Amino acid sequence: MLNKRKWQMRGYLFLLPSLTGTGWFVLLPFLDVVRRSFLQAVGNGFVGVENYRVVLTNGAFRLAVGNTVRFMLACLPLLMLLSLFLAVLVRKAAKIQRWVKTGFLLPMAIPAASVAVFFKLAFDEKGWLGQLAGLFGFEGQDWLASDSAFWILVACYIWKNLGYDMILWLAGLGTIPQEQYEAARVQGAGEWACFWYITLPQLKETIFVTGLLSFVNAFRVFREAYLLAGDYPHESIYMLQHLFNNWFVNLDIQKMTAAAVMLIAFSGIILVLFDKNNEEDKE
Amino acid sequence: MRRRKYAGRLIGGILPVLFAIMVFPLLMLLANSLMGRQEMLETYGAVLADSGESIRMRVFPAYPTLRAYVRLLLDTPEYFTAFWNSMLQTVGVLTGQLLTAVPAAWAFARFRFPGRRALWLLYVLLMILPFQVTMVSGYLVLSAIGLMDTRAAVILPGIFSTLPVFILRKTFAGIPREILEAAQIDGAGDLRIFLGIGIPLGMPGIFSVLILGFLEYWNAIEQPMTYLKTQSMWPLSLYLPQMINTETEAAFAASIVTLLPAVLLFFGGQDNLEQGITASAASVHALREDKT
Known part of the structure; x- marks a missing residue:
């Protein structure tokens, strides 16, 4: 590098507008959040970790964390495997590739509100799903008020994110040199062997990134959940997002601040571990 | 070579089915937006308006009309x-x-x-x-x-x-x-x-x-x-x-x-x-x- 020692302070000038806004709307208020998480709701007395204790022993919080974790464990592997499988298929289908991509990305462009009426028709007690179940001899029910709500939400999430993840995999797959496959084929390797010994090892980093972004997007499923079932949905899909929302409506600032601090700390730890992992890979 | 053929069939079979599932809600909304008031009540009344026994599945309206759009624009x-x-x-x-x-x-x-x-x-x-x-x-x-x-x-x-x-x-x-x-x-x-x-x-x-x-x-x-x-x-x-x-x-x-x-x-x-x-x-x- 030309001037490795000389810092380029002018960089700050370009960063300034963004940094000011981020500082003003996110960082400074966050310091206030940390401060408040140790204070009483009324009178601003210092209460130590009392707010944290209240949150951690709160039944709704435990339910919401449990559901959120359960949702992630169910939908992340499902989405990632399905989208990887599709990406591999799509790469082979050169002729219709563009069409397929369009079809799979389309749900990303459809606002959650627009599909609300579709959900209603599909999952109502007298809706299509109920009738379909009727054909197989099951009773129709209000699906969103039962344990099925969880799987309906998983399906929504996969429908919405399949194309996004597929594009991530395609980008990762595109970086693997084609010669490696040709060489392996000459030596008699089949499709499966090629995938297992050539594709998968080189996708390691893509797996991490796709996982992280799918995790981020999973929080957005609240939109669908909220439109499907409102503030207080069936308890199988009562997630952290619902809880925060309801705390907010009740202006339960103390609980919100303590929970927010814990979640940010958790995200920070995940990010640092992820970064470490990447570093080790490199060395 | 048999494997190749197999893969080809797999692609030819799975992708279109999934494609249809992905775009179905959009097509359904689009087709049904052309439905008239009466037909909508008959088809979806049970869910949307609390009338009738059960709803039907209708891919395309029997009497397409732009009424709904006119109503949306004017009213x-x-x-x-x-x-x-x-x-x-x-x-x-x-x-x-x-x-x-x-x-x-x-x-x-x-x-x-x-x-x-x-x-x-x-x-x-x-x-x-x-x-x-x-x-x-x-x-x-x-x-x-x-x-x-x-x-x-x-x-x-x-x-x-x-x-x-x-x-x-x-x-x-x-x-x-x-x-x-x-x-x-x-x-x-x-x-x-x-x-x-x-x-x-x-x-x-x-x-x-x-x-x-x-x-x-x-x-x-x-x-x-x-x-x-x-x-x-x-x-x-x-x-x-x-x-x-x-x-x-x-x-x-x-x-x-x-x-x-x-x-x-x-x-x-x-x-x-x-x-x-x-x-x-x-x-x-x-x-x-x-x-x-």
């Missing part, structure tokens, strides 16, 4: 208020994002300054945090400066989303060094290089940011739900689900008009969208590239 001024609220909110956020994120991405891509890596990590952390975590800090600052329940309450925090910075940094980092050095030798200053070379060559990235941002903020539910109480300021994403219950006949047409701007933009800019998604992933990779 529902609230819908249009909500439409313009959505537009204002989306355009406001995107304009602000461009003004702040484009220079910030340029800074990360082109300059080495102390604290750069720490700031980058901070920006990545901000990107992965869900809205619910920052909503309380957002609320504290918005109510402190008296902006709760105003349009600015939705727009201002949205401007400082960090995702656009990542997408743009990737584009800017791809500009060949030689071009920039040549401009420097010709005596161009930082600002001129940024405006004259960076922005024109960064246009694909800017389009990606605009498309991804439009899809995100046109569909925003959490922010307006939290920060807006006055219903007349609600965007479509909040107003539409409510409208289904009161204006049932126009429900499908309203859904179609709502998704139209987003879907048209998507068809026009699918390539930019794909690049934007790939660039989001690259930002996380960049965590390690940046070490040097």
